[in-house]
Amino acid sequence: MNLKKLSLLLLLMVITGTTFAQKSIGNETDAQKKKRMEWWTDGRFGMFIHWGLYSGAARHEWVKHNEKIDNAGYQKYFDQFNPDSFDPKKWAKTAKVAGMKYAVLTTKHHEGFCLFDSKYTDYKATNTAAKRDLVREYVNAYRAEGLKVGFYYSLLDWHHPNYTIDDIHPQSPADKSDASYERMNKGRDMAKYRQYMRNQITELLTNYGKIDIIWLDFSFPRKDGHGKGKDDWGSVELIKLIRKLQPGIIIDNRLNLEEYKDGADFETPEQVGTDELAKYRGKTWETCQTFSGSWGYYRDENTWKTHRQLLDLLITSVSNGGNLILNVGPTARGEFDYRATRALDSMAYWMHANNRAIYNCTYAPDTYKVPENDKLTYNAKTKKLYVHLYYYPQGGTVTLPGYAGKIKYAAFLNDASELLYKPSPGNPDDLILTLPAKKPQYEIPVVELTLQ
Known part of the structure; x- marks a missing residue:
């Protein structure tokens, strides 16, 4: 097409409001996607669980980053990890009573520690005093309660020797110069890490039966090259692999595949205020929120949301056509924090009586005006x-x-x-x-x- 014809086409598109068709990775229709996600959009309410070695530090799941701890300094949390009170059946019952319809567990967070028995690393729960595949027990317990099961898997890995040091790595250089990054990354190979990641995701999606959701977290491309995005993860091939292994699975939007129509199944506004949720109306989305200011167990953190604030998050999410996934950060012994248990109990009381206003619901048609203050x-x-x-x-x-x-x-x-x-x-x-x-x-x- 010559330049003149292209210019006329672009002008016509502006006038008519037409846009180029967005690229697709697969061939699923909108109707097929809607059907695949129906249980999720009907359920509206889920449980996030952030659990790992950082629960021992008890001061934020990013403690390794925040305090610039290297692998040797972080080893004590691996050596001491012994969740003797871990009872996933109790977790699952608590989630169900609270009215949650699904759950997502951190199988591996940014620290690189795996809660599952991966054959590709020694940095896993089975090599700690736990001596158990904690992911398998979680899956069995939540399935037994009739809840859908999801996995979170961090794209980041601050422990793996081939994961290249970037701007948010715990060992990120102070001067941020290209030369410093090049020196620190000598001998590291992201291609090898990508294969490691693919191998582990393959394990998670073949060894535990049907998996309903996968959260891959997160992309942070930077103009200076010291971030990571779709090319670093091999995101297109990764999503093809996931769809092949688990055709019915639901995938979050953090693979940096915005240019593709099917590069994600839902948007993920994180820790936003309820006033911001209205802008997602008409989209497919889930807001992820904590009970307090931390995802992982944080013993001395005290900004816990009130029962009313939690209800407002749930109601406002549904009234704008979205889901809410509320996070629990279990202790190093494997129990829910008493403050989280108290919050879940309060949600259970309300949901027992009022869940019909949440399940299978969305925003009201415009013909129904919202009564004042409600x-x-x-x-x-x-x-x-x-x-x-x-x-x-x-x-x-x-x-x-x-x-x-x-x-x-x-x-x-x-x-x-x-x-x-x-x-x-x-x-x-x-x-x-x-x-x-x-x-x-x-x-x-x-x-x-x-x-x-």
């Missing part, structure tokens, strides 16, 4: 609209703006008790919902509206 979730299959009462009115009424003629029954979701409503004297298009003086014993009660 949030809406919507189930298209059952024709139910859910009003999450963030602020229980002292006056005992809630205005449903423009809802006249649109609903046929109203009730509290927690006990199915009827709530009466009538047209607004000031505006016949609005309905006035009457609430009892006593608020139900839930931080955020839910009203279930059966639609016409």
Whole structure:
């Protein structure tokens, strides 16, 4: 095509709003993808588990990076790792009672330590005092509770001798010069590390049965060349391998494959505020969040979210068409932190009564305006609209703006008790919902509206 014809084509595309088709790695249709991911979009709520040697340090999962610890200095955490209280059946039951539908465990985090029995490394749980394949026990326990099973695998590896030192490596040079990086990386070979990574991912996706999700974390390409992206990981070939081994698996978006339509299955806004989640409406996404300010166990960290904040994360995620995966960082003995257990118990109490407003739900159609101070979730299959009462009115009424003629029954979701409503004297298009003086014993009660 000559330059003149190309210019005319580009002008036509601007005028009509047409874009070039995005490249694809595979040949899955949109309908096939929707079907493959249906259980995930219906479930809405999952458990993340960050567990590794850093639990022994108990001061953030990036402790090796933050304190510039080398492999020799970090060895003590491997030598002392002995999770004698690890009971994955208890973990799984806790997740299920909390209303979670799936879980994702860190099989290997950036520190390079493997919780599974890999034949490609000695740096694994079976060579510690644990003497167990902790991943296999996790898989068996969560499957037994009917939960979907996912693996997290770090693309980074601060222990492997062939993983090249980059800008966020614990041994990153202070002066950041090309010469310093070149000197420190002498003898290291990313091609060998890529093969190591492929071998381990192959183990994870062949030795543990059906795996429902894989989280690969993370890419950080840099203009100065001291980061890592798709070429460093061999991302295109890696995603082909994953799809071949586990055709039904769901893959996160951290392989740096944004140029491909099927380079990821979902977006992953991390630790963002609830106000930011609205911009993801209409996309396929999951926000990953911690109970506190750390993913790994952090004994002295105290910025723990309140029950209301956790509920707000869940409700706001669903009201914008997304999922929430909440993280637990078990202790070095293999137990959930008491603060995490307390938070999960509070979620369990609310979810037992109100999970219909979460499962199979999404954002409401635009024809339903959001009542003041509240949030809406919507189930298209059952024709139910859910009003999450963030602020229980002292006056005992809630205005449903423009809802006249649109609903046929109203009730509290927690006990199915009827709530009466009538047209607004000031505006016949609005309905006035009457609430009892006593608020139900839930931080955020839910009203279930059966639609016409």
